[in-house]
Amino acid sequence: MPFLTLDHVSKSYGALKVTDDVSLSLDATETLGILGPNGAGKSTLFNLIGGTQRPDAGRILLEGVDVTAQGAAARCHAGIGRSFQIPHPFVGMSVYENLLVGSAFGQSGTDGAARCREILEETGLLAKANLPAGKLTLLERKRLELARALATHPRLLLLDEIAGGLTEAECQSLIQTIQRIRDRGVAIIWIEHVVHALMAVAQRLVVIDRGRIVADGAPGQVMDLPVVQEIYLGIDADDQAA
Amino acid sequence: MADATVPLTKSGFDPAALATRAAIIVAVGVLATAPFWASRADLRMLMEALSFLALAQMWNLLAGYTGLISVGQQAYVGLGGYLFFALAMFAGIPVLWAIPLAAGVAALIAVPVGWLAFRLQGAYFAIGTWVIAEVFRLLAAQFPALGGGSGISLPVALAKSIAQTRGGRETVMYYVAFGIALLSVAGVWLLLRSRWGLALTAIRDSEPAAASLGVDVRRVKFMVYIATAAGTALTGAFIFLQKLRITPEAAFSVTEWSAFVIFIVVIGGLGTIEGPILGVILFFALRDLAADWGTWYLIGLGTIAIAVMLIDRRGIWGALRARGVPEIFATRRVLK
Structure with missing residues (x-):
């Protein structure tokens, strides 16, 4: 049974769909990296998983138990630990x-x-x-x-852009720290713009754009997808084909 | 012993910690012996100041740590007062026992009242608490046995049951006030040093982060609301024992029990234990100074409060702390 399951989760701010029908599952020892442009809805996804915000639709399950209605404190007790993108x-x-x-x-x-x-x-x-x-x-x-x-003492750690602004040496030491945490058997979801840091840690990569999952798979394969190159690296798929 | 110029932490000799400890002991000692050195008028003023200190500590615990801004704590001052009169006069409870009992009953009443108030957030919570206090005031006037709208005096026999002589009564009452004030300061201090103090300080600094670290923010806030209601009612019961008379207007006065209390906490320093203490001293000094100013006195108080908020919203104690004055009521946990 997966540790975390998002089942058709949606969240809107007024007319803007920041999380659009997202389904995702994560095993108890999996390390997942999340990529996506600014405003794609990555941090909102963490707010939904961490219980800071409630989804408008869909369910969130932890070890098969529906926790959609539970608040942040209960999610923490259930084993979710998170960092905030803007430190609090x-x-x-x-x-x-x-x-x-x-x-x-x-x-x-x-x-x-x-x-x-x-x-x-x-x-x-x-x-x-x-x-x-x-x-x-x-x-x-x-x-x-x-x-x-x-x-x-989390069983799932949510990391929201903690590598930005680091020097190369600092980034390497951060990667090592996260690898150690991963090797202790803690599941990790890491949102990061520093691609090489994600590639060094993640076993799986998800790319989000405009609230939707546009790619999900092994890091190498995902990065090679035209749709990812287009969105994330700003390379137009047609240009590349030409 | 190491070189005296090197400040040592913990187990070592720390002059600042020693000085603050000495200051606390001296202050408590001076207050504890007040009936032996203070005049009757001074003693009465001190009782009032100690009551305001307890009210300010309670309001500060609620607003300064949980961010719940209530302008309706007079609901519990008045409730404590009226429950005290009812318990002492009609239930035959000994006068001094009726005070904590009134606080206990008020805490029970605070559970459904709090549940109602917690439906509201932010400014609506503030207004809601005021409305609830007004409802309490109107309800208090509906009991003819308690004097209805015109109020009631404590029967002389009950007052005399504390002590036969007037001097003896005032000494006993003084120690009740002293005990309540001490309880409020020590209680808040102990609370902040406990596990719950971590939660309260965390909530004060960032609610979303506190919740994400497992603090049940809503539950902690509710518990604090009930605890402060009890402490406020305890003080209210004493206040109206001292006054020997209660009316709905006096018992549920928003000026007296909310505006003055908020003034004390805001000028002293919100979210600190020292702030309300400083605030009370300043408030009573100002009141003494401006005794003949009439309405101008209130205008003056308001002006000072606004000035403090504009110049340094952390209040006098916050400003002093920022300039390196060590805290008196240390709550810090140190990793050795």
Whole structure:
């Protein structure tokens, strides 16, 4: 049974369909990359999976259980951990306390000091542990998003554009971190514009455009599809054929 | 012992932490001995200030941490007062026991009232709470046994049941006020240091992120609403014991129990424990100063509140914190 299933899920803002009849399923240890132009509806998809928003139509199932009506907290307890594209740090708390929220209220619900330390080390934030989260740079805030999501002990991790703006070295270390998480058996869905980062981690690639899934398959094959090249790389399929 | 110029954290010697601890002990000590050094008028003023401190801590817990802006907390001040009168006069409950009991009953009533208010969001919630308080005020006038619209006085025998002499009564009442204020500050502090404090601070800073990390935002907010209703009613019960008389207008006064309380929290610093304390001191100093100004006094208060919000919306304590003043009620968890 797949861990996550989206069954004909749709979401509109007024006349604009941001998620248009999306069906998708993900195995418990699968690593899925999502590509798509800005405004394609990628972050909305995460809001729907994470329970921050409710779909207008369709169902969302976790291990076969319909969770469509459940809110974000319940989805977290069910094993979904997410990062936000625009970081939402708890600015009045220290970096460590930000993680404590996840470990105290997330899926594990256990005392987190030792585990938080591990996660802070893994995400390179240990030196900043006792600093106010409001003092972090944008890149550190993105790492905090990842760290905080890990603190909830997720079985499915949703990562929303955490590689943007990194140097090549930073990006490599991020890739290694995510590979380690993947190898521990955590399912991952990663939305990213940095294609090579996705290619290094994902076993499967989905391309979204205007709220619809336009491609779904092995990364190499998907990237070679004319429709993907046209949408994502701005190469017109006809030009290429010519 | 390490070089004294090197600030050590935790187990080591920390002058700032020691100084704030000493300041707390001195302040509590001075207040705890007030009946022995304060004049009767001063004692009465202190009782009132301690009551406002408790109300401000409650309003701050609700608004400063959960973002629920209520302009109807007078509903619980008045409810606490009226329940206290009813329990003491008609149920034969000993006067001092009637105070916490009134708070308990008010908390029960707050469950369906909160359920109703929580149907509303943002500005509608604020207006809704005010409307609910007005309904409470109109209802209070419907009980002839409690004096209807013109109010009722606490029978002398009940007042005397606290203590025979006037001085003795005032001492007992002072300690009730002191206890309630202490409970409000210590209660909020302990709450913030607990697991729930993490949730509340997280909600204050970002609701969507708190929810995504497993915090049941709605449930936490509702629990806080009930807890603050109980604390507000507890204070309300005491306030009308001290006044010895209750009327619907006084009990459900939006100016007294919402506007002044909001003023205290906003100028002191929303979302901090220290803010309401500073706010109360400033409020009473201003009130003393402007005793003869009549209406201008209220206009002055409003102007100051607006000025504080325009200059630094974090309030006086927030501005001081930003300039490096260490917090007095530390809630920080440190990774060692």
